[in-house]
Amino acid sequence: MQKILIIGSKGMLGQELVKTFKKDKDYKVIAWDREDIDISKEKEVSKKIGFTKPNIIINAAAYNAVDKCEESKKEFEIAKKINGLAPGYLAKSAKKNKAVLVHYSTDYVFNGEPEIPEPAGCTHSCGSCSLHQGFQPEVGFDENAKPSPISNYGKSKLIGEKEVAKNVKSYYIIRLSKLFGSPAMGEGAKRSFFDVMLEAGKKNKEVKAVDEETSCFTYALDLAKKTKEMLDAKKPFGIYHITNSDSCTWYEAVVELYRQAKIKTKIIPVDGNEFPRPAKRPFYSVLVNTKLNPMRSWKEALKEYLK
Ligand SMILES: NC(=O)c1ccc[n+]([C@@H]2O[C@H](COP(=O)([O-])OP(=O)(O)OC[C@H]3O[C@@H](n4cnc5c(N)ncnc54)[C@H](OP(=O)(O)O)[C@@H]3O)[C@@H](O)[C@H]2O)c1
Numbered sequence: 001m002q003k004i005l006i007i008g009s010k011g012m013l014g015q016e017l018v019k020t021f022k023k024d025k026d027y028k029v030i031a032w033d034r035e036d037i038d039i040s041k042e043k044e045v046s047k048k049i050g051f052t053k054p055n056i057i058i059n060a061a062a063y064n065a066v067d068k069c070e071e072s073k074k075e076f077e078i079a080k081k082i083n084g085l086a087p088g089y090l091a092k093s094a095k096k097n098k099a100v101l102v103h104y105s106t107d108y109v110f111n112g113e114p115e116i117p118e119p120a121g122c123t124h125s126c127g128s129c130s131l132h133q134g135f136q137p138e139v140g141f142d143e144n145a146k147p148s149p150i151s152n153y154g155k156s157k158l159i160g161e162k163e164v165a166k167n168v169k170s171y172y173i174i175r176l177s178k179l180f181g182s183p184a185m186g187e188g189a190k191r192s193f194f195d196v197m198l199e200a201g202k203k204n205k206e207v208k209a210v211d212e213e214t215s216c217f218t219y220a221l222d223l224a225k226k227t228k229e230m231l232d233a234k235k236p237f238g239i240y241h242i243t244n245s246d247s248c249t250w251y252e253a254v255v256e257l258y259r260q261a262k263i264k265t266k267i268i269p270v271d272g273n274e275f276p277r278p279a280k281r282p283f284y285s286v287l288v289n290t291k292l293n294p295m296r297s298w299k300e301a302l303k304e305y306l307k
Helices: 012-022 042-052 073-096 152-167 193-203 220-232 250-261 298-306
Strands: 002-007 027-032 056-059 100-106 171-176 206-210 238-241 266-270
Touching (some): 012 027, 012 220, 171 220, 193 206, 220 298
Parallel strands (some): 056 100, 100 171, 171 238
């Protein structure tokens, strides 16, 4: 039996991880959230994990207030502690206890301007030689793409990735984007985009949605199952990109949401300037997965979620 410690267990992703692993009798699940451990305190982390001796540590805890940590230096310091340094403390404890560490990161470690791949053998960028015929580049950021965050949140998450890789060899860093699922259990937990837009659609005759920020939604339940699949299969350690298949902008997502929910509200596509926010978001941040079987489309996952 594997002893698995899930931290951030009341979060949107954490709660699905707990349910998923509890279904399998081969795992003994220990679920901790903020009241059980503060991951930003190194000594506490070392002591509590040393006492618990898990075989696997999953860190689903994070600071996710993207705009708040852009506006305030104090908040950025908190973000750096929770997203940046704390994963390093967990990695050190994983090493000391010979445990595997699973840690989650984000598409916001990228700048939103992916390189456009050339067909194999093409040595120039003309886009017109015979090698380009029928070539459909997969545009986005793969696991080896160079991170270059454009927001404080992205910077804090990148520090976390580096701290994990520096302090333990047995790690999985899983990048995801646009998480959705049942709201987290904590007080003041954020609702996901689809829940917010469902309510807006029911209350208003028309809504505006930003037709930018192309990336892939990630259904929390699907990600939890995929995380377990990876651990069960003992996949090689390293960085993974896990999202649902098919990319879209926020506007395209609302169109599909209202179609599925049979909401007739008019949807107006707008550009990002209509909703100015403190933190910059990547314009295009599709995470390309070259290592795992792809997950189902976010549209299918959304259908299941709406049920
Ligand atoms: N949400 C997204 O769209 C998104 C996108 C890309 C990547 N991700 C990543 O996916 C992972 C899961 O995100 P999520 O949305 O499920 O997070 P979440 O719902 O915000 O849950 C995080 C949990 O961690 C707890 N926590 C925060 N600080 C802690 C600390 N110092 N010590 C112990 N626990 C602490 C939170 O408690 P409180 O509620 O009390 O703060 C909360 O219960 C994170 O790594 C996140 O960065 C999320």
